[in-house]
Every structure is written in C-alpha cells, then in structure tokens.
Amino acid sequence: ETGVTQSPTHLIKTRGQQVTLRCSSQSGHNTVSWYQQALGQGPQFIFQYYREEENGRGNFPPRFSGLQFPNYSSELNVNALELDDSALYLCASSLGGLAKETQYFGPGTRLLVL
Amino acid sequence: AQSVTQLDSHVSVSEGTPVLLRCNYSSSYSPSLFWYVQHPNKGLQLLLKYTSAATLVKGINGFEAEFKKSETSFHLTKPSAHMSDAAEYFCVVSDHGGGSQGNLIFGKGTKLSVKP
Numbered sequence: 578e579t580g581v582t583q584s585p586t587h588l589i590k591t592r593g594q595q596v597t598l599r600c601s602s603q604s605g606h607n608t609v610s611w612y613q614q615a616l617g618q619g620p621q622f623i624f625q626y627y628r629e630e631e632n633g634r635g636n637f638p639p640r641f642s643g644l645q646f647p648n649y650s651s652e653l654n655v656n657a658l659e660l661d662d663s664a665l666y667l668c669a670s671s672l673g674g675l676a677k678e679t680q681y682f683g684p685g686t687r688l689l690v691l
Numbered sequence: 692a693q694s695v696t697q698l699d700s701h702v703s704v705s706e707g708t709p710v711l712l713r714c715n716y717s718s719s720y721s722p723s724l725f726w727y728v729q730h731p732n733k734g735l736q737l738l739l740k741y742t743s744a745a746t747l748v749k750g751i752n753g754f755e756a757e758f759k760k761s762e763t764s765f766h767l768t769k770p771s772a773h774m775s776d777a778a779e780y781f782c783v784v785s786d787h788g789g790g791s792q793g794n795l796i797f798g799k800g801t802k803l804s805v806k807p
Contacts, residue, residue, distance in 0.1 A: 579734070610794060619781055619797030620735070633794050667734060669795075677723045677742040677785065680795060682735040 579603060581670050581683035589689045590658050598653045598686045602670030608632070609651040610680055611643060614665040626651055627674040663690045693718045693784045697798035705806045710769040712801045714782030717763065723785040724765045725795070726756055730778045738780075741765065752776070777805045 580603035590596050602609050608627045612620035622635035626645035640656040649670070655662055665687050669680035698713040716722060726738040739750025746758045756767045765782060782798040 579736075581734075612795070612797075619799050620795070622794040622796070625794055635794065669735075679725075679737055679740060681737070682727075684734040 579670075579681035579683065581668065581681050583666075583668055583683040583686050585686060586684070587687045587689075589691065591691050592658055592660060594658050595654065595656045596658060596688060598655075598666050598668075598688070600651045600653070600668035600670075600683060602649045602651070602668075603681050606670035606672050606681075607649050608671045608674045608678070609645055609649065610669045610671070611651070611653050612667045612669065613637075613662075614667060614685070615661075616664070620667055623653065625674055632674045658690045660690050663688060693720075693722065693796050695782050695784050695796055695798040697780075697782050697801050699801050700799065701802045701804070703804040703806065704772045706774055707771050710767070710772045710776065710803065712767040712780050712782075712803065714765045714767065714798060715763050716765060716782070716784045718784055724756075724758065725783040725785070726750065726754070726765075726767050727781045727783055727797075728778050729781065729800075735781070738767070772803075772805045774805050774807065777803055779803075 582601045584599045610625040611623040614620040624634040625632045629645045642654045645651045665685045667685045669682045671678040671680045694717045696715045724741040727735040738754050739748045741748045741758045749755045754769050779800045783795045
C-alpha cells in the first residue's frame with residue numbers, strides 16, 4: 578500500500594452532471610498529480626498541483642479543474658460530464674514536482690457516465 | 692516531446708520461464724524512466740525506476756531493467772515468471788518539460804499472462 582487514498586471508489590453520474598473526486602496524499606508529500614485511464618489504455622496526465630499551485634496541465638479541457646489544500650490533499654472536479662469521461666481516475670503523490678521524483682498511486686475512482 | 696512505445700500489447704509465458712517486456716522511449720532530455728505494474732482492479736505499483744545512475748536497475752519481485760541510450764530502450768526482464776506476475780505492465784517516461792514539470796507519460800501497456 579502506498580498511503581495514497583481516493584474517494585469514492587466508484588461513482589455513477591449522468592451526462593451533464595458535475596463530479597468531485599478526492600485524494601489524500603502520502604504523508605510528507607507536497608505534490609499531487611491526476612491521471613485519467615480509459616478502459617484498455619494507459620493513464621493520461623490531467624494536471625499536477627505543487628504546494629497548492631497548478632504545476633502543469635495535460636491536454637484536457639477547462640471543465641476539468643482541481644484544487645490542492647494546505648494539507649496537500651486534492652480534488653478533481655469535472656463539469657458538464659460527457660460519456661467519454663467514463664474512466665478510472667488515478668491520483669499520485671510525490672515529494673516535489675520534478676521529473677525524477679517517484680509518484681505513488683492511489684487505488685483510483687472508477688467513474689461511469691450514463 | 693517525450694514518448695514511450697511498448698512493443699507488445701500481450702506477452703504470454705509459462706511459469707518458471709523468463710519474462711521480457713519491451714519498451715522504447717523518445718526524449719529530448721536525459722530521461723527518467725519507470726516501470727509500473729497494475730493488477731486487475733488495483734492501482735499502479737512502482738516496480739523500478741532509472742534516473743541517470745546505474746544503467747541496470749533492480750526492482751521489486753525479481754524484476755530488472757536495463758537503460759540503453761544507444762538503442763533508446765528500457766526493457767523489463769525477470770529470470771523466472773511466477774503466476775502472481777500476471778498483470779498489466781506500463782513503461783513510463785517522465786516529462787521534464789524544462790526541468791520543473793514531472794508529469795508521467797505512459798505507454799499503452801503490455802498484458803502479461805503466465806501459464807501453469
């Protein structure tokens with residue numbers, strides 16, 4: 578176990594709704610990254626937060642947004658859900674946002690959009 | 692831009708035989724490379740990482756990988772497969788993005804099956 582936790586584990590929403598996913602980072606880590614893993618694919622980078630500031634963003638539309646709190650936990654918010662947003666959402670925590678830092682992954686939240 | 696290509700989408704071996712999962716990378720910078728494993732309905736677990744130290748990297752559960760700059764490869768090997776090794780394996784390069792950005796770029800994955 579990595580010490581990274583995510584909630585909820587599963588979620589079902591309908592198209593057009595909004596969703597908030599939560600991640601608690603491993604103790605001592607100040608960086609959280611979010612990834613989307615569609616079925617049968619490798620994870621794709623959404624964005625990263627380092628000390629409460631966004632520190633990089635992948636090719637995702639603005640309806641994907643996030644927050645990092647003073648305790649370094651994080652939220653991923655998705656507005657106006659689309660069917661293609663159905664995926665496993667993974668968060669990873671690390672000590673610092675540098676390329677060489679190991680990212681430790683949580684178990685993921687599986688989102689189904691109907 | 693960095694990218695990763697996993698050359699086999701599916702590898703099948705018999706228990707006790709060697710495992711080879713192939714990965715080629717493309718990077719404008721001196722890369723950081725990782726192998727992660729994902730068991731069904733589980734998160735990702737780090738097997739090993741390369742960050743410009745020794746080119747032969749040893750990981751958990753008997754896995755190792757060799758960084759070959761001339762071949763831009765980072766293949767994962769294990770001398771003897773175990774049934775519990777059956778899982779999806781991802782080769783990953785870290786995007787340096789000028790030195791401050793550390794997002795991970797994943798390959799499409801290789802599914803390893805182990806036959807008794």
